[in-house]
Amino acid sequence: MDAAGGSRNPLPRPCRVLVLLNPRGGKGKALQLFRSHVQPLLAQADVSFTLTLTERRNHARELVRAEDLRRWDALVVMSGDGLMHEVVNGLMERPDWETAIQKPLCSLPAGSGNALAASVNHYAGYEQVTNEDLLTNCTRLLCRRLLEPMDLLSLQTASGQRLFSVLSLAWGFIADVDLESEKFRRLGEMRFTLGTFLRLAALRTYQGSLAYLPVETVVSKMPPCPARDQQAQQGPVDAHLVPLEEAVPSHWTVVPEQDFVLVLALLHSHLGSEMFAAPMGRCAAGAMHLFYVRAGVSRATLLRLFLAMEKGRHMACDCPHLVYVPVVAFRLEPKDRKGVFAVDGELMISEAVQGQVHPNYFWMVSGCRESPPSLEPQASPSQRPPPAEHL
Numbered sequence: 192m193d194a195a196g197g198s199r200n201p202l203p204r205p206c207r208v209l210v211l212l213n214p215r216g217g218k219g220k221a222l223q224l225f226r227s228h229v230q231p232l233l234a235q236a237d238v239s240f241t242l243t244l245t246e247r248r249n250h251a252r253e254l255v256r257a258e259d260l261r262r263w264d265a266l267v268v269m270s271g272d273g274l275m276h277e278v279v280n281g282l283m284e285r286p287d288w289e290t291a292i293q294k295p296l297c298s299l300p301a302g303s304g305n306a307l308a309a310s311v312n313h314y315a316g317y318e319q320v321t322n323e324d325l326l327t328n329c330t331r332l333l334c335r336r337l338l339e340p341m342d343l344l345s346l347q348t349a350s351g352q353r354l355f356s357v358l359s360l361a362w363g364f365i366a367d368v369d370l371e372s373e374k375f376r377r378l379g380e381m382r383f384t385l386g387t388f389l390r391l392a393a394l395r396t397y398q399g400s401l402a403y404l405p406v407e408t409v410v411s412k413m414p415p416c417p418a419r420d421q422q423a424q425q426g427p428v429d430a431h432l433v434p435l436e437e438a439v440p441s442h443w444t445v446v447p448e449q450d451f452v453l454v455l456a457l458l459h460s461h462l463g464s465e466m467f468a469a470p471m472g473r474c475a476a477g478a479m480h481l482f483y484v485r486a487g488v489s490r491a492t493l494l495r496l497f498l499a500m501e502k503g504r505h506m507a508c509d510c511p512h513l514v515y516v517p518v519v520a521f522r523l524e525p526k527d528r529k530g531v532f533a534v535d536g537e538l539m540i541s542e543a544v545q546g547q548v549h550p551n552y553f554w555m556v557s558g559c560r561e562s563p564p565s566l567e568p569q570a571s572p573s574q575r576p577p578p579a580e581h582l
Contacts, residue, residue, distance in 0.1 A: 199554060202295060202336035205237040206264040211254065211278065213245045213270035213301070221269055221301035228323055229269070229299060229330050236334035240267070245274065252281035255291075265295040265556065267333065271302015272358050276535035279343070279357050279553065283426055292343075297333050297556035300325050300464065304369075304536055307358050310459035314339070314473070315558025319502075321464045332556050339559045340551035342458055342476060345429050346534065349543040353424060358535045359462065360546065362523060363397040363453035364390060364484070364493075366533035387497055394452070394493070396486040397530045401446040401454060402439045404431055404520040404547075406478050409566055431520040431547045439522055449526065450486035452493065452512070456521055456546065457482070462500075470503030474517050476565040477550030481518045488512035519566065520547035 214222045222244070233240060245251050255266065255278050268275045275298055282291040300308035305321075308329050313319065317328050344356040361369065368390050409431075433440060455468070457480040462468040469480045484493070492510055499505040506515065522545035532539040550565050 199338050201338060202264050205239060208238060208240050208265045208267045209263045210240045210242045210267045210269060211245060211251045211274065212242060213274050216270035216302040224301055224326060225269060228326050232330045232334055238334065249277060252277040255281035256285055260291060260294050265297055267297040267299060269299040269301050271304055272307050272535045273537050275307055275357055276537055280355055283355050288425060292553050295338050295554040295556060299329050304463040306461045306463050307459065309461035309464040311555065311557050313460045319467060325464055332558050337557060338554045339557035341553055341555045343549045343552035344458055344479065344546050345427060345549060346544055346546040347429065347432060347435065349435050353426065354534065356534050358458055360456045361533045363451055363530050365453050365455055366531050369533045369536055370531055370538055391490050391494055394490055395529060396450045396452060398450055398526040400449060400524045401483060402443050402522045403481055403516065403518040404443050406517045406519060406566060408442050409519045427549045429547050432545055435543050435545060448485050452484040452486060452488055454523055455482045465501050467503035468500055470506060473563050476563045477548050478517045478519055478566055479548050481516050481521060483514050485512045521545065
């Protein structure tokens with residue numbers, strides 16, 4: 192089957208994987224955890240590996256850009272969500288990106304947030320766990336060898352940058368907590384709790400404009416023809432987006448509010464191993480969760496929302512300032528210099544940005560065989576990767 196949906200044969204047995212490990216991620220114990228918790232299980236499951244330690248920011252990105260991917264059955268990323276972000280963007284920067292992005296990926300959690308691993312753990316039917324328990328669950332999934340297609344979020348910025356997200360884009364409160372808590376990295380997941388309290392003490396609002404393309408609109412309307420400059424770009428065509436200097440199409444929804452506490456575009460169920468952000472269920476392939484909190488929410492209410500998010504109960508708080516909608520594309524334009532963007536937990540300068548989801552675009556080790564149903568008819572070959580069996 193191709194990357195537009197369906198299932199793919201499991202990883203072979205025996206199989207060979209390249210492990211990219213960040214020894215400084217999370218509490219700085221990733222290598223020790225690999226030796227104690229991962230390596231014995233891989234040996235039992237007949238999974239051979241080559242271990243490569245990343246040495247600096249974007250090192251993994253550089254490695255996968257140059258790697259002979261034919262040597263490996265899968266790429267295993269052991270760190271937080273930022274390292275998977277590097278790997279996917281490195282694959283998409285290769286001349287053979289259409290084939291490279293088809294190489295199966297595996298997330299082994301050893302960072303602070305571990306949202307992608309927590310989401311895969313959730314999709315596999317496991318209970319919500321953290322730390323070594325989450326690592327063991329994800330390693331067992333690798334040993335089981337099942338693969339599942341995952342969505343990819345394509346982002347365009349006002350400065351002309353194009354990048355890809357495997358998890359989320361956050362602006363405002365969440366992004367500030369994520370990035371300001373970096374100094375507490377040694378605390379692991381607790382860094383976000385501490386960062387939340389510190390940011391609540393100095394709660395601020397962020398001025399900007401937000402527009403989005405709702406799922407129900409996509410079902411009834413065909414996407415416009417992509418602009419010629421988009422067709423010339425490397426990577427999939429963002430058929431739902433128009434250039435940032437133009438107004439959004441008339442069938443998009445423009446949010447009337449201009450002052451926000453946070454905006455979050457999320458591809459998966461979890462925002463952290465203890466942050467069950469999307470309890471409403473998995474979006475259809477090609478859609479993402481969009482949350483925003485309007486200005487005017489009290490500190491007490493916002494704290495209650497974040498505490499309830501651990502078990503996915505925040506939507507039951509009936510907070511009038513919290514808005515949720517499933518979307519296919521969005522545009523966000525900051526109007527002041529407050530706040531930053533965090534893409535998969537990585538810093539991005541605050542500027543106008545827009546993005547759209549590409550359904551079932553790459554393969555990940557998972558406990559599920561079937562992808563969610565797609566919103567749209569099967570894409571044309573020019574808009575999706577080639578069939579997986581061509582690898």
